[in-house]
Amino acid sequence: MxxxxxxxxxxxxxxxxxxxxxxxxxxxxxxxxxxxxxxxxxxxxxxxxxxxxxxxxxxxxxxxDKLGVFRAVVAEAYDEMTDYISAKVQPLDDPWEQLVIGCQAFLEIAQQEELRRLVFIEAPAVLAADTLVEFDQYGFGLLHEAIQIAVNEGKLNTINAEGFAHLVNGSLNELAAWVAQSNDPERLKTAQRLVETLLIRHQN
Known part of the structure; x- marks a missing residue:
């Protein structure tokens, strides 16, 4: 040739x-x-x-198949969520503030129209639980890292950073599902105050 x-x-x-x-x-x-x-x-x-x-x-x-398309769509949605949260916390220098704002930013996504339905309504109804855990691994890793940094710098008091990360992550997912059920901005504000209260109770 x-x-x-x-x-x-x-x-x-x-x-x-x-x-x-x-x-x-x-x-x-x-x-x-x-x-x-x-x-x-x-x-x-x-x-x-x-x-x-x-x-x-x-x-x-x-x-x-159609399920494969849906999985790919939801995987991209999770990437968008991570990018959104990262953009919120990157300008911040204080680890405690990064942790709180990052958690509150996650809840904000539950009222962003497309992501709300894809991630918090459709995905849990269609995909297996282990698939959702797989998609959430990177986001959970960031949360765990933020909590560990806050602990290391003496800003957060907990008996186990990884266990506390699971506690916060579970609370965030439940609150986000609750927020996603309504367009009421007051529900979002309430959820953000609740997660801040949870964190403050462990603040040094």
Whole structure:
């Protein structure tokens, strides 16, 4: 194969790879909109692909089935949540303030329309508990790290940092599910005060 032929072959491969990525992105964007507005059960694969000019086979090739699409959508939603919380705490220098603001930022997400339904309403009803734990591992790791830093710097008093991280994480998930049931901003403020009170009780 001469140089030009090799270059043409490489270009074709890149083009195919790029097309695959574009198709995947289009499916995820369309599915996210439908799952967030109609819910998982009310969304069919035909509706996902109907406006994309792709075949059902293309969807199955990328994700195996509708559940696979939903898993990928929710995984991206969890990444967005982590980015949102990180953006809230990064400008802060005090570990205690980072911990409190980070927890409160997580609760704010429960009233952000698309993420609220995807993460706190649809995902628990559709996905297995161990899948949700897997998605939450990175976020939990950040929470555990923030608690450990606060303990190490003498700002938080607890008998076990990892156990306390699980306690706070469980409380946050329950409060977020409660917040997600309503658009009332007062419910969000109440939840944020509750988690702050939980943390303050362990503050040095």
């Amino acid at each position: 001469n140089v030009k032929s090799k270059q043409a072959a490489m270009s074709a491969k890149l083009t195919k790879a790029e097309q695959t990525l574009r198709t995947r992105r289009a499916i995820l964007d369309r599915a996210r909109h439908l799952f967030a507005t109609k819910g998982y059960m009310a969304t069919g694969t035909e509706e996902i692909i109907s406006e994309l000019e792709i075949t059902r086979g293309a969807l199955y090739h990328q994700f195996n």
